[in-house]
Amino acid sequence: MPKTITEQNLRLLVDTLLKEGARVVAPKQAGTMALYEPLKSGDELALGALPRRSAKETFFPLCETILTFEKDKGGVRVNDVDPASFPETVLLCARPCDAAAPSILDAVFSWDYNDEFYLERRRKTTIIGLACTTADDACFCTAVGLSPADTRGSDLFLTPLEGGGYAAQAVTDKGKELLEKRAQFFSDAGSAKPLPPAEPAGESLDLEKIKSWLDNNFENPLWTEIADRCAGCGACAFLCPACHCFDIVDEGTEAKGARRKSWDACGFAKFTNHASGHNPRDMQNKRYRNRIMHKFKYYGDKFGQTLCTGCGRCIRACPVGIDIKAVLDEINSK
Amino acid sequence: MCDNKNIYLPHLATIEEIVDETPDVRTLRLVFQDEQVRENFSFRAGQFAEYSAFGAGESTFCIASSPTRKGYIECCFRATGRVTESLRQLEVGDTMGVRGPYGNSFPIEEFEGKSLVFVAGGIALPPLRTVIWNCLDLRDRFKDITIVYGARTEADLVYKRELEEWQERGDVNLVKTVDPGGNGPDWDGKVGFVPTILEEATPSAQNTIALVCGPPVMIKFTLPVLERLGFTDDAIYTTLENRMKCGLGKCGRCNVGNTYVCKDGPVFTAKQVKAMPQEF
Ligand SMILES: Cc1cc2nc3c(=O)[nH]c(=O)nc-3n(C[C@H](O)[C@H](O)[C@H](O)COP(=O)(O)OP(=O)(O)OC[C@H]3O[C@@H](n4cnc5c(N)ncnc54)[C@H](O)[C@@H]3O)c2cc1C
Ligand code: SF4
Ligand code: SF4
Ligand code: FES
Numbered sequence: 001m002p003k004t005i006t007e008q009n010l011r012l013l014v015d016t017l018l019k020e021g022a023r024v025v026a027p028k029q030a031g032t033m034a035l036y037e038p039l040k041s042g043d044e045l046a047l048g049a050l051p052r053r054s055a056k057e058t059f060f061p062l063c064e065t066i067l068t069f070e071k072d073k074g075g076v077r078v079n080d081v082d083p084a085s086f087p088e089t090v091l092l093c094a095r096p097c098d099a100a101a102p103s104i105l106d107a108v109f110s111w112d113y114n115d116e117f118y119l120e121r122r123r124k125t126t127i128i129g130l131a132c133t134t135a136d137d138a139c140f141c142t143a144v145g146l147s148p149a150d151t152r153g154s155d156l157f158l159t160p161l162e163g164g165g166y167a168a169q170a171v172t173d174k175g176k177e178l179l180e181k182r183a184q185f186f187s188d189a190g191s192a193k194p195l196p197p198a199e200p201a202g203e204s205l206d207l208e209k210i211k212s213w214l215d216n217n218f219e220n221p222l223w224t225e226i227a228d229r230c231a232g233c234g235a236c237a238f239l240c241p242a243c244h245c246f247d248i249v250d251e252g253t254e255a256k257g258a259r260r261k262s263w264d265a266c267g268f269a270k271f272t273n274h275a276s277g278h279n280p281r282d283m284q285n286k287r288y289r290n291r292i293m294h295k296f297k298y299y300g301d302k303f304g305q306t307l308c309t310g311c312g313r314c315i316r317a318c319p320v321g322i323d324i325k326a327v328l329d330e331i332n333s334k
Numbered sequence: 335m336c337d338n339k340n341i342y343l344p345h346l347a348t349i350e351e352i353v354d355e356t357p358d359v360r361t362l363r364l365v366f367q368d369e370q371v372r373e374n375f376s377f378r379a380g381q382f383a384e385y386s387a388f389g390a391g392e393s394t395f396c397i398a399s400s401p402t403r404k405g406y407i408e409c410c411f412r413a414t415g416r417v418t419e420s421l422r423q424l425e426v427g428d429t430m431g432v433r434g435p436y437g438n439s440f441p442i443e444e445f446e447g448k449s450l451v452f453v454a455g456g457i458a459l460p461p462l463r464t465v466i467w468n469c470l471d472l473r474d475r476f477k478d479i480t481i482v483y484g485a486r487t488e489a490d491l492v493y494k495r496e497l498e499e500w501q502e503r504g505d506v507n508l509v510k511t512v513d514p515g516g517n518g519p520d521w522d523g524k525v526g527f528v529p530t531i532l533e534e535a536t537p538s539a540q541n542t543i544a545l546v547c548g549p550p551v552m553i554k555f556t557l558p559v560l561e562r563l564g565f566t567d568d569a570i571y572t573t574l575e576n577r578m579k580c581g582l583g584k585c586g587r588c589n590v591g592n593t594y595v596c597k598d599g600p601v602f603t604a605k606q607v608k609a610m611p612q613e614f
Pocket of ligand 1: 273274275276277382392393394395396410411412413414415416417418419457460461574575576577578600
């Protein structure tokens with residue numbers, strides 16, 4: 001039997017989950033923008049807004065401690081961080097472009113060696129996706145094979161209904177369990193129709209064709225024409241739900257401190273700098289090329305997936321107006 | 335802390351011995367503190383590890399000792415930055431961190447029955463020294479062993495005591511050289527750049543593997559010499575040293591095209607290197 005949930009009950013669901021000790025991450029108004037943030041109450045839920053940053057932080061924090069150390073006369077002690085201590089989490093109202101990203105990133109974090117910092121958070125998170133009914137100029141999820149109503153990566157999926165409320169569809173067992181366990185918040189579906197999904201305007205991309213062009217065009221004037229003006233600010237990578245490069249740094253002193261894993265970006269000038277001063281990607285166009293290659297070729301070569309969900313965040317934020325969709329359109333037309 | 339799920343957690347190791355090779359290059363002999371790790375740790379020549387100075391961070395070095403020598407590992411590094419300077423501050427008896435071994439290795443079994451030519455420049459001897467000792471400890475499995483090793487000056491040569499040892503044992507042909515002007519009055523080796531000296535030494539390419547490590551310019555000028563001597567690109571091995579952080583194929587830093595040096599390398603044949611985009 002299909003289910004629905006009212007907006008009021010959605011907020012009450014948040015309150016119940018919080019009361020039981022879960023972490024609830026959802027769009028929340030933060031000044032002039034909405035962000036995916038841990039909520040303190042269901043009232044904070046910002047249902048209409050597309051969050052400025054992606055939901056990636058839910059699984060892969062901007063910065064996290066991976067061990068701590070202390071040194072004294074007795075020697076050095078290294079203390080582990082136990083991923084078992086991570087809280088149960090519900091990521092609520094994740095847009096399809098955000099919900100799909102972790103299921104793509106699972107491949108790199110579980111490849112050969114398991115990164116439990118990421119994977120344990122994934123296991124402990126239930127994703128409730130939310131269909132988009134409006135899109136802006138930068139949205140292009142349909143061009144990379146997703147859609148505003150795509151349930152990929154979601155455990156439970158909400159679709160806004162005419163006259164208010166949401167249709168709730170279980171996508172995975174986790175989602176089904178949530179529906180059953182929280183039955184008091186859901187009703188049987190009536191006759192209300194779903195609102196029509198958003199229609200991102202972008203031309204569809206032939207990802208196979210783009211990949212095969214990239215296979216053969218490591219050297220191409222395009223990289224200088226388009227990417228020379230990239231400022232290497234890293235905004236695109238930091239806003240991206242699918243970028244996963246990181247650094248490992250020690251903070252504190254020799255006597256006491258923490259080793260931390262923190263986001264990094266291949267657009268930064270020193271990302272590949274050798275200690276000798278030699279830098280394999282010594283020009284910005286080479287760094288931008290790596291960004292496109294990683295997303296649309298290397299990740300495919302390795303894991304058979306594309307590292308972009310068409311969320312458009314990098315387009316909205318780029319200070320020099322580099323539009324990844326335009327770059328892809330250009331490659332697609334070659 | 336050993337049977338742990340945290341892939342970024344290093345083993346603790348005690349510095350057992352320190353040798354200053356040059357004013358800024360140092361060799362550390364490390365012994366794992368945990369008895370089980372000490373017994374179970376194994377690696378293959380060519381693999382690397384992430385070494386940490388707590389408070390400063392981690393640095394990538396090859397494991398410079400031979401897998402045939404059990405009970406300890408050695409690394410040899412040049413102090414050039416934050417971590418390496420901090421590692422240099424440590425003394426005998428101090429603790430540091432080691433995680434690894436990572437990466438692929440030299441296929442030593444495939445080299446058996448062949449002659450070997452090692453060509454190294456400056457601080458790049460460590461990644462070959464592990465292979466050299468590995469093969470010398472199994473000496474009867476290989477034919478001729480030639481080592482051409484050069485540095486800018488006499489003072490820049492690393493492993494000086496081992497160079498002497500190789501020179502004195504009768505089953506290694508050691509050719510050591512320093513750049514013109516780098517020799518003192520008592521220098522008993524050659525004077526000239528590594529590629530030139532290699533060409534003069536004319537090692538036979540017949541049934542021979544060449545292993546080359548050095549700064550990019552040395553490698554650039556050495557490959558054509560090896561070619562003239564008759565070496566094919568799949569008989570020449572080298573290591574790539576793109577900057578690394580995780581060492582585990584996750585942080586996205588070390589790639590050359592779609593090759594991840596930390597997972598697919600650091601050991602490659604010249605044939606593989608030539609097929610890669612120029613991103614190293
Ligand atoms: C597979 C592999 C094997 C290796 N084996 C060896 C080996 O056996 N021995 C060896 O000596 N080396 C080896 N290396 C190289 C070694 O990893 C580096 O020399 C070492 O990591 C330098 O670390 P560091 O933290 O001391 O330098 P860093 O502190 O990272 O500094 C390196 C350089 O980066 C620049 N830099 C860093 N931070 C900044 C900043 N904030 N602003 C401006 N510039 C900055 C500077 O130019 C500095 O000199 C190997 C590398 C690889 C990938
Ligand atoms: S590359 Fe840009 S459009 Fe694609 S997922 Fe990342 S931020 Fe969104
Ligand atoms: S946001 Fe724009 S300028 Fe900044 S790194 Fe990305 S492409 Fe370059
Ligand atoms: S060092 Fe992190 S991916 Fe290779």
